[in-house]
Amino acid sequence: MTLRDGSRRELPQGATIRDLAQSIGKRLGEATVGGRIDGAPEILDFRTQLSRNCSVDVVTADSKDGLEVIRHSASHIMADAMLRLWPDAKLAIGPAIEDGFYYDIDLAHRITPEDLPRIEEEMAKIIAANTAFERCRVDRNAEIGRARERADVYKAELMEGLPEDAEVTFYRHGGGSFEDLCRGPHVPSTGYVKAFKVQRIAGAYWRGDEKNRMLQRIYGTAFFNKKELEEHLARIEEAGKRDHRKLGRELGLFFLDPVAPASPFFLPKGTQLYNRLQQHMRELYRRHGYQEVITPQVFDVELWHRSGHYANYKDNMFFTTVDERECAVKPMNCPAHTFIYATEKRSYRELPLRIADFGRLHRYERSGVTSGLTRVRTFCQDDAHIFATPDQIQSEITSLIGMIREVYGLFQFTEMKVFLSTRPENSVGSDEIWERAEAGLAEALKANGINFTVNVGDGAFYGPKIDFVVSDALRRDWQLGTIQLDFTLPERFDLGFVAADGSTQRPVMIHRAILGSIERFIGILIEHTGGNFPFWLAPEQVRIISIADAHVAWATEVASALAAAGVRTNTDFSNAKTGAKIRDARLARVPFTLVVGGRECEDRTVAVRERPDVDRGVMSLSAVQELFLELERNKA
RNA sequence: GCCGACGUAGCUCAGCGGUAGAGCAGCGGUUUCGUAAACCGCAGGUCGCGGGUUCAAUUCCCGCCGUCGGCUCCA
Numbered sequence: 001m002t003l004r005d006g007s008r009r010e011l012p013q014g015a016t017i018r019d020l021a022q023s024i025g026k027r028l029g030e031a032t033v034g035g036r037i038d039g040a041p042e043i044l045d046f047r048t049q050l051s052r053n054c055s056v057d058v059v060t061a062d063s064k065d066g067l068e069v070i071r072h073s074a075s076h077i078m079a080d081a082m083l084r085l086w087p088d089a090k091l092a093i094g095p096a097i098e099d100g101f102y103y104d105i106d107l108a109h110r111i112t113p114e115d116l117p118r119i120e121e122e123m124a125k126i127i128a129a130n131t132a133f134e135r136c137r138v139d140r141n142a143e144i145g146r147a148r149e150r151a152d153v154y155k156a157e158l159m160e161g162l163p164e165d166a167e168v169t170f171y172r173h174g175g176g177s178f179e180d181l182c183r184g185p186h187v188p189s190t191g192y193v194k195a196f197k198v199q200r201i202a203g204a205y206w207r208g209d210e211k212n213r214m215l216q217r218i219y220g221t222a223f224f225n226k227k228e229l230e231e232h233l234a235r236i237e238e239a240g241k242r243d244h245r246k247l248g249r250e251l252g253l254f255f256l257d258p259v260a261p262a263s264p265f266f267l268p269k270g271t272q273l274y275n276r277l278q279q280h281m282r283e284l285y286r287r288h289g290y291q292e293v294i295t296p297q298v299f300d301v302e303l304w305h306r307s308g309h310y311a312n313y314k315d316n317m318f319f320t321t322v323d324e325r326e327c328a329v330k331p332m333n334c335p336a337h338t339f340i341y342a343t344e345k346r347s348y349r350e351l352p353l354r355i356a357d358f359g360r361l362h363r364y365e366r367s368g369v370t371s372g373l374t375r376v377r378t379f380c381q382d383d384a385h386i387f388a389t390p391d392q393i394q395s396e397i398t399s400l401i402g403m404i405r406e407v408y409g410l411f412q413f414t415e416m417k418v419f420l421s422t423r424p425e426n427s428v429g430s431d432e433i434w435e436r437a438e439a440g441l442a443e444a445l446k447a448n449g450i451n452f453t454v455n456v457g458d459g460a461f462y463g464p465k466i467d468f469v470v471s472d473a474l475r476r477d478w479q480l481g482t483i484q485l486d487f488t489l490p491e492r493f494d495l496g497f498v499a500a501d502g503s504t505q506r507p508v509m510i511h512r513a514i515l516g517s518i519e520r521f522i523g524i525l526i527e528h529t530g531g532n533f534p535f536w537l538a539p540e541q542v543r544i545i546s547i548a549d550a551h552v553a554w555a556t557e558v559a560s561a562l563a564a565a566g567v568r569t570n571t572d573f574s575n576a577k578t579g580a581k582i583r584d585a586r587l588a589r590v591p592f593t594l595v596v597g598g599r600e601c602e603d604r605t606v607a608v609r610e611r612p613d614v615d616r617g618v619m620s621l622s623a624v625q626e627l628f629l630e631l632e633r634n635k636a
Numbered sequence: 637g638c639c640g641a642c643g644u645a646g647c648u649c650a651g652c653g654g655u656a657g658a659g660c661a662g663c664g665g666u667u668u669c670g671u672a673a674a675c676c677g678c679a680g681g682u683c684g685c686g687g688g689u690u691c692a693a694u695u696c697c698c699g700c701c702g703u704c705g706g707c708u709c710c711a
Binding site for chain 2: 046058101102110111112113120170200201203204205209212214215216217219249250256257258261277315316363365366367368369370371374376379383396454467479480482494513515516517519520521545547548549550575578579580581582583585586587593595597598599606607609613617
């Protein structure tokens with residue numbers, strides 16, 4: 001066998017992954033929970049027999065892959081615990097997921113939060129017993145019969161979904177007291193699950209289909225050790241503190257009200273942030289050859305029939321009747337931009353034509369899916385449509401990737417994942433057009449040296465897309481930017497340009513957004529920064545605090561000078577104690593606090609304090625002005 | 637939309653079949669203070685909305701609306 005590090009080992013015929021690990025060291029043997037053979041993606045059971053001349057990656061409990069095995073085993077243990085508490089429960093599925101695991105069960109008893117500690121107690125007993133996870137091959141048809149007899153419909157259905165000749169395996173623990181249909185792998189024994197928590201209850205449809213019965217889903221998580229579990233739980237708690245809905249209220253940025261469900265009201269501070277972001281994008285547009293337009297809000301429904309939105313998107317649209325004409329509020333800007341394009345006969349010399357629009361969009365979202373700023377019914381995107389010749393696609397996408405990297409870097413989103421989404425079921429356009437578009441995007445990504453994952457069937461109805469997903473400070477993923485290629489709308493709206501040879505040709509449309517929606521981006525930014533926006537974005541950049549009434553005159557002079565220089569300044573001349581005013585400024589996440597007391601009045605200076613807790617010492621008025629202008633210039 | 641939980645003062649939360657409470661914020665006053673909360677007082681609520689049960693409902697039941705956690709969907 002060959003090991004990951006390239007070393008080779010000889011083992012007797014029939015040796016398993018674990019034997020191999022044992023032969024290297026006793027501790028490695030014990031830590032082994034599975035393995036990979038010949039670089040295959042699946043993790044195999046540690047009992048898997050090795051064939052001759054294979055290469056093996058040993059998966060140990062403390063690795064990332066091992067964690068997946070631990071979590072999967074924890075989900076079995078949780079299922080066992082629930083069956084002990086409610087013997088009539090029917091098990092559906094229980095996989096390991098990103099941050100833990102879940103198990104879907106069908107149970108007459110409504111599980112309540114009070115039940116969770118009971119489930120944990122049962123699980124602890126099962127783990128303390130430390131019984132082996134045994135793997136057994138079973139006869140598919142016999143097991144389907146057995147499951148049907150017990151009315152174990154979910155397992156029966158799962159097995160029926162497997163091919164006739166599939167190898168069907170069960171995993172047992174507790175000496176056979178619990179068994180479950182499962183491909184595995186699992187840890188050697190229940191005692192390997194050393195740190196777990198049962199977290200919450202949710203509803204979930206069987207097989208994710210809302211036509212099916214709703215099951216009860218119990219979420220939990222497990223880690224290699226207690227310390228990692230604690231860290232994870234602490235991160236969840238920190239995320240709760242940074243929740244943009246909570247900070248949005250505390251910082252006076254925005255609020256929501258039932259009079260307009262899922263439609264945020266932006267307060268003056270939130271609006272400042274909103275406008276500053278837009279202003280930044282406009283600066284970027286100026287450098288990249290974009291032209292901004294303003295387009296209507298409500299259109300005759302005929303437009304949406306023509307664009308394909310009515311057929312493919314009407315469930316997400318708002319309709320209204322005006323002068324007996326049926327109209328729809330725009331959910332996207334693209335059809336309007338085809339009209340902008342078509343106002344003139346276009347020459348190839350004008351292309352690429354880049355049309356940007358901060359138009360307000362409305363999309364009807366089902367009541368259960370809306371959330372804070374991240375999923376709303378009215379929003380605006382940093383939207384633009386690029387009308388280009390087919391051979392300009394590559395260079396436009398390359399330039400877009402550059403813009404995207406620049407913008408995300410500015411907000412310190414350092415990790416970026418890229419997804420290429422292909423043709424969905426509901427779509428318009430010919431196979432040939434789709435193939436060309438998908439290949440075009442893939443090529444452009446490759447040309448830019450970008451690693452990407454393909455999401456089959458996840459494209460927009462008019463074209464394939466590239467999505468850009470960033471990781472925030474708490475390692476949560478958010479989709480921001482998108483680039484969508486569209487050969488269909490230009491056809492539907494019969495757009496053309498005159499080529500160099502005098503022939504009329506069809507342009508391609510590139511739909512693109514970098515921040516995504518401004519609303520959602522603000523929500524993400526609040527959580528990413530915990531409300532500590534960079535100086536250039538902060539709604540209130542500086543707060544000036546007087547120590548006593550005698551200092552108000554000089555403090556006012558400082559405030560006026562800064563305000564005149566364009567710095568967003570507030571004053572706190574209330575009769576509270578200095579400590580209390582400092583505290584208020586901190587809680588408001590104001591980047592700079594200038595304290596003015598007797599000494600400062602005398603020297604005509606200010607005492608500068610920078611968030612989070614840096615004393616910048618005493619500075620002259622001109623020095624702080626220079627500092628702030630510098631920060632603004634550098635977008636720091 | 638579906639499953640579950642929740643909805644009490646501007647905010648965070650307590651209470652509970654018998655006239656609704658705290659802290660913070662707000663307002664008035666005292667204090668003029670040097671880097672994370674001075675002190676005293678006042679005011680603030682048809683207990684989400686509608687119906688039902690009851691002598692009596694914020695409390696129990698039903699419906700609706702909204703919020704939260706998920707499912708599905710998605711910028």
